[in-house]
Amino acid sequence: MSDPKKSKITTAARAVFLRYGFKRTNMNDIAEAAGISRAALYLVYKNKEDVFVGVFLQWLDETLVEIASSMASIQMPEEKLERAFEIWTVRPFEMLVASPEAKDLIECSFGFAQASLNLGYKKFEATILPVLASIAERQPKKAQISPERSAHVLASSVRGFKQTATTPTELRQLIKEMLQLTLT
Numbered sequence: 619m620s621d622p623k624k625s626k627i628t629t630a631a632r633a634v635f636l637r638y639g640f641k642r643t644n645m646n647d648i649a650e651a652a653g654i655s656r657a658a659l660y661l662v663y664k665n666k667e668d669v670f671v672g673v674f675l676q677w678l679d680e681t682l683v684e685i686a687s688s689m690a691s692i693q694m695p696e697e698k699l700e701r702a703f704e705i706w707t708v709r710p711f712e713m714l715v716a717s718p719e720a721k722d723l724i725e726c727s728f729g730f731a732q733a734s735l736n737l738g739y740k741k742f743e744a745t746i747l748p749v750l751a752s753i754a755e756r757q758p759k760k761a762q763i764s765p766e767r768s769a770h771v772l773a774s775s776v777r778g779f780k781q782t783a784t785t786p787t788e789l790r791q792l793i794k795e796m797l798q799l800t801l802t
Contacts, residue, residue: 623662624662624663624672625676626652626653626654627648627652627654627659627662627663627669627672628669628672628673628676629676630648630651630652630653631643631648631651631652631669631670631672631673632673632676632677632723633651634647634648634651635670635673635719635722635723636713636717636719636720636723637717637719638719639718639719639721639722640666640670640722640723640728641722643666644666645659645660645665645666645669648666648669667728667730667731670722670723670728670730670731671730671731671734673723674723674726674731674734674735674738675734677723678734678737678738678741681705681706682741682742682745684705685701685702685705685706685742685745686745688701688702688705689701689702689745689749695749695750695752695753696753696797696801698746698749699746699749699750699772699797699801700793700794700797702742702745702746702749703772703776703793703797704790704793706742706776707776707779707780707789707793708786708789708790708793710724710780711780711783711786711789712786714780715785715786725780726738739773739774739777742773743766743769743770743772743773744769746769746772746773747765747766747769750765750768750769750772751765753765753801754768768800771800772796772797772800775796776793776796779792779793779796
């Protein structure tokens with residue numbers, strides 16, 4: 619996020635949303651956490667929904683940078699994917715287990731935020747695409763689906779896994795098995 623004022627607000631708002639959830643948070647809470655007046659907050663964001671989307675997009679950018687950085691230090695493509703899914707899927711799931719209020723921000727299920735959530739998954743797919751392309755080069759051409767389609771299937775699958783898993787350990791196992799099925 620290039621605007622320092624927006625970054626300060628979204629960083630403060632993230633803590634508020636994670637503590638109280640979207641519905642119980644108001645613009646006064648956000649302004650107070652950011653150390654600015656409510657009027658100053660409205661000069662940057664027109665409403666709570668816009669702040670929420672800004673917080674989600676900030677988290678998304680930070681997460682994707684961490685995934686790319688983490689994958690860069692790993693040699694094996696399969697391990698790169700495991701790390702990417704650990705950061706993208708398991709960590710947020712662990713936050714959900716620890717704090718039910720995190721659900722609002724992590725699942726981003728409000729109608730006004732759906733475009734941002736879908737953008738996030740598209741960006742995640744683009745992040746894992748080079749790894750899948752390198753794996754596809756090793757596989758027989760007749761038996762493979764495109765790396766782009768593989769990225770979409772994998773990213774879409776974990777959305778459902780987060781709904782069905784009851785523990786982080788179970789979620790990790792589902793991801794590991796999904797990768798085994800897909801990559802062999």
